[in-house]
Amino acid sequence: MKQEQKITTLFLDIGGVLLTNGWDRGARKLAASTFNLEPAELEERHHLTFDTYEEGKLTLDEYLNRIVFYEPRPFSREQFTDFIYAQSAPYSDMLALIPKLKEKYKLKIAIVNNEGRELNEYRIAHFGINKFVDFFISSCFVHFRKPDADIFKIALDIAQVPASQVVYIEDRAMFVSVAEGLGLNGIVHSAYEDTLVKLEKFGLTL
Numbered sequence: 001m002k003q004e005q006k007i008t009t010l011f012l013d014i015g016g017v018l019l020t021n022g023w024d025r026g027a028r029k030l031a032a033s034t035f036n037l038e039p040a041e042l043e044e045r046h047h048l049t050f051d052t053y054e055e056g057k058l059t060l061d062e063y064l065n066r067i068v069f070y071e072p073r074p075f076s077r078e079q080f081t082d083f084i085y086a087q088s089a090p091y092s093d094m095l096a097l098i099p100k101l102k103e104k105y106k107l108k109i110a111i112v113n114n115e116g117r118e119l120n121e122y123r124i125a126h127f128g129i130n131k132f133v134d135f136f137i138s139s140c141f142v143h144f145r146k147p148d149a150d151i152f153k154i155a156l157d158i159a160q161v162p163a164s165q166v167v168y169i170e171d172r173a174m175f176v177s178v179a180e181g182l183g184l185n186g187i188v189h190s191a192y193e194d195t196l197v198k199l200e201k202f203g204l205t206l
Helices: 025-034 039-054 060-067 077-086 092-105 117-126 150-159 173-181 192-200
Strands: 009-012 108-113 135-138 166-170 185-188
Touching: 009 092, 009 150, 025 039, 025 077, 039 060, 060 077, 060 117, 077 117, 092 192, 108 150, 117 135, 135 150, 150 166, 166 173, 173 185, 185 192
Parallel strands: 009 108, 009 166, 108 135, 166 185
Antiparallel strands: none
């Protein structure tokens, strides 16, 4: 059955939906192995400070000072930063899907994501996300991060649409639940084909 309320807007996460996660546990584990870092210490330092970076209150250099370069290293900051950027890869089917839906249904497209500024800006530009997204409600820009409901309220204020006209696509069920609590329609993304089926319920098909 199709949704009675016409959908006018998509809110999207980036990591886990359009791209791989930029700097997740697996990437940090690989970094520890590649650069001969103590995994447990890297992980602890990361968790103590990463939220502050994602909220836009630290630069990437400041974040790296806290988790890696608090002591001399036999590798450069540039080498480590390049490694971080290299962990991002596209989900090409999703990157192709969203512009097609935008064109067919004249949708507004917004990103609502948690990401530090430098990594976020790199991923947006490198993978062409800025070519089809109308605005970015990224944690590093608005200084709120999911699951804080305020990030969705900001997105709704900027989009100037009722929550009932929005479908939010996100790979983390908790964040979808928070959005649904504000009246948004949620899709927990796990795979391209599954999300296509879920979008059909809202009247959005290719």
